[in-house]
Amino acid sequence: MQFYNRETELKQLNQVFNLTKNTSQMTVITGRRRIGKTRLILKAVENKQFLYFFVSRKSESLLCEEYLEEIRKKLKVKVFGEIHRFKDIFEIVMEQSRDQQIVLIIDEIQEFLRINPSIFSDIQNIWDRLKNDTHLHLVFCGSIYSMMKRIYENSKEPLFGRADQKITLQPFNVNILQQIYREFNKTIDAKDFLAFYTVTGGVAKYVEYFTDRKIFRFKEMMNEIFQENSLFLDEGKSVLIEEFGKEYTTYFSILALIASSKTSRAEMESILEQNIGGHLDRLENHFKVIEKVKPIFSKPAGKVQKYFISDNFLSFWFRFVYKYYSALELKNFDYLKQIVFRDFDSYSGRFLEKYFKEKLALSGRFNKIGSYWEKGNRNEIDIVALNEAEKFVLIAEVKLNKQKASLQSLQQKSVRLLNYLKDFQLEFKIFSLEDLFTPI
Numbered sequence: 001m002q003f004y005n006r007e008t009e010l011k012q013l014n015q016v017f018n019l020t021k022n023t024s025q026m027t028v029i030t031g032r033r034r035i036g037k038t039r040l041i042l043k044a045v046e047n048k049q050f051l052y053f054f055v056s057r058k059s060e061s062l063l064c065e066e067y068l069e070e071i072r073k074k075l076k077v078k079v080f081g082e083i084h085r086f087k088d089i090f091e092i093v094m095e096q097s098r099d100q101q102i103v104l105i106i107d108e109i110q111e112f113l114r115i116n117p118s119i120f121s122d123i124q125n126i127w128d129r130l131k132n133d134t135h136l137h138l139v140f141c142g143s144i145y146s147m148m149k150r151i152y153e154n155s156k157e158p159l160f161g162r163a164d165q166k167i168t169l170q171p172f173n174v175n176i177l178q179q180i181y182r183e184f185n186k187t188i189d190a191k192d193f194l195a196f197y198t199v200t201g202g203v204a205k206y207v208e209y210f211t212d213r214k215i216f217r218f219k220e221m222m223n224e225i226f227q228e229n230s231l232f233l234d235e236g237k238s239v240l241i242e243e244f245g246k247e248y249t250t251y252f253s254i255l256a257l258i259a260s261s262k263t264s265r266a267e268m269e270s271i272l273e274q275n276i277g278g279h280l281d282r283l284e285n286h287f288k289v290i291e292k293v294k295p296i297f298s299k300p301a302g303k304v305q306k307y308f309i310s311d312n313f314l315s316f317w318f319r320f321v322y323k324y325y326s327a328l329e330l331k332n333f334d335y336l337k338q339i340v341f342r343d344f345d346s347y348s349g350r351f352l353e354k355y356f357k358e359k360l361a362l363s364g365r366f367n368k369i370g371s372y373w374e375k376g377n378r379n380e381i382d383i384v385a386l387n388e389a390e391k392f393v394l395i396a397e398v399k400l401n402k403q404k405a406s407l408q409s410l411q412q413k414s415v416r417l418l419n420y421l422k423d424f425q426l427e428f429k430i431f432s433l434e435d436l437f438t439p440i
Contacts, residue, residue: 034205171202201312
């Protein structure tokens, strides 16, 4: 698949590189696995002098051997003897950048915490000493959010406050995803595209996987996912177990409940029979895996709230893979597909709502977008989009089938909501699969 989007990030990386004409610069790039961080960086360094160091789980000495070979090959530097410590490798690169602009990419930088945590202090000492007299663009890249946060945002860590630029890479937005889908698939079907969005969530690796294989139909995607040796079946574990550590079973149980529409803390605690307040807080703020959603206009201290998994694919994985892991262990793929085919319409409804919220956000017409419901989940309204400057509000219901919703019912549910919207111009609307490709 060709390189899509990322113009903003490429521009930022090139701007930082240009600053190295005067002094060395440090950039930190984070984002979940498979999001396209490495490909972005390699695109940005085309036609530039660069070194690429991948931090695999080897001894420091073996890594230095690899990195030294990269230095010799790329920079044509003669280095005699063996080097066993990363700080010596890093100092060589910094010294080489005294007279030329160099990009040094260190991928999966968080792995140094396992190999030798003192490496970060060594980097800090050399960086602080040589930064102003060199021309290095030092790019750190990492996938494990909690570890990256610790390295760069914990005031007790050596590299705290050192980054000149931070980039958190996001999935492709719905407009880009739609563009990719149209370019690769000439026969557009709204239900198939909703499945494509619901499963991939715009994560570059998953999008590339299906487009390379020309898989765009819902049933074809499910056949590809639920088969032996599938990339997708262990993906949730691959992405999250390292984040969660020893407590992963508790976190996985919570996420499985959320993916199955048990979205309130009370519901989850009644099933798990334990207090999960701390776990929810860490999932939201430390790991960034879930998001807490409150009704629009609710008070900050209000207790009416729901939790959702932020990542589309992880939500799908916990709902249809992890939940039925016993069938997966038996390799009963037909059973798993039957479950998906039975439940997918009701499951994907929330992602149709999420899709339209993102489309509205990308339109630039609104400054606040949310949902509304009253205590006990009464009078639920899928979308409330505000333009507070122009005193305009869009109140919308989202249904797969437009015939199953009515503007009259939506207006009746909005009676209390309208108390917050005095002097606003109102528009009521029903969004459905029919509107999926219609400009907003």
